[in-house]
């Protein structure tokens with residue numbers, strides 16, 4: 510497992526071929542997962558279900574516990590509390606069985622920069638003791654569009670190509686579950702799009718993917734998402750369900766920059782207004798109580814130079830609102846309040 514996997518026993522290749530059968534049970538099902546580092550509880554009673562073949566997004570501010578959770582799911586960290594299964598195996602007792610069937614892509618590129626692409630993949634294939642190494646490596650090179658660069662040193666690749674190489678290393682042993690920890694951080698939009706097209710292709714072939722991200726557009730490409738803050742799961746469902754569950758009412762206002770700035774200052778903190786956020790030439794004004802929000806904005810709606818329209822809240826609106834209501838908001842363990 511992982512881009513540079515731990516040495517494990519030989520893995521029999523699973524041959525993903527189309528959607529995963531539901532009869533196998535969920536890919537991930539955990540209840541009450543808890544992890545402490547010293548006195549700090551960084552994952553607190555976390556529960557999650559991920560269906561087989563699903564692309565499940567995992568979002569939350571920096572330090573909210575996403576990586577820690579991923580590491581508990583694949584057996585790299587021992588939970589201090591909670592229970593559950595990953596690919597049908599007990600996450601506490603059967604961590605080795607899980608490791609063999611999981612591909613874990615860490616946040617940092619962890620392959621060898623002074624080896625070529627092909628050498629890196631051959632090394633990983635050896636660690637997995639794959640029987641048909643040459644063929645597996647050739648297939649992975651082709652699948653990820655890396656064949657033309659196979660002799661290039663990994664250290665000379667751009668961020669997007671490095672991520673492709675890391676993904677190729679993760680899928681070399683045909684894992685049933687991919688855990689991807691912010692796989693596209695710092696990667697340009699075209700490379701991100703191509704990476705996500707590949708993730709969708711892998712899911713269509715039967716692989717389950719749990720992927721952490723800070724990008725809203727990536728969250729919207731997931732079948733379902735979970736949002737975590739300060740170690741707590743705050744929301745889970747499809748993007749539409751998470752947005753609807755936020756219970757927010759939202760107005761979008763268009764106008765000139767200076768006018769919008771003045772409006773934002775006037776609305777900030779008014780009763781009924783929970784959030785005022787500029788998005789380019791549009792201001793998003795939201796609150797959990799529709800009538801109170803309407804009352805707050807009423808006096809500005811005839812102001813010249815402003816075009817108001819009631820609209821659905823965006824996913825980002827919903828996340829900011831969730832963060833504001835999070836149990837430890839403003840005094841989280843890291844003292845960080847940034848929203849992904």
Ligand SMILES: Nc1ncnc2c1ncn2[C@@H]1O[C@H](COP(=O)(O)OP(=O)(O)OP(=O)(O)O)[C@@H](O)[C@H]1O
Pocket residue numbers: 546551569570571572573574575576577578842843
């Ligand atoms: N081995 C460790 N020892 C002590 N504290 C740790 C350890 N690993 C993580 N933490 C702390 O646990 C908290 C959760 O970290 P984690 O990396 O799981 O968050 P995250 O949601 O993945 O953050 P990011 O989005 O920045 O990657 C952080 O405050 C982090 O500093």
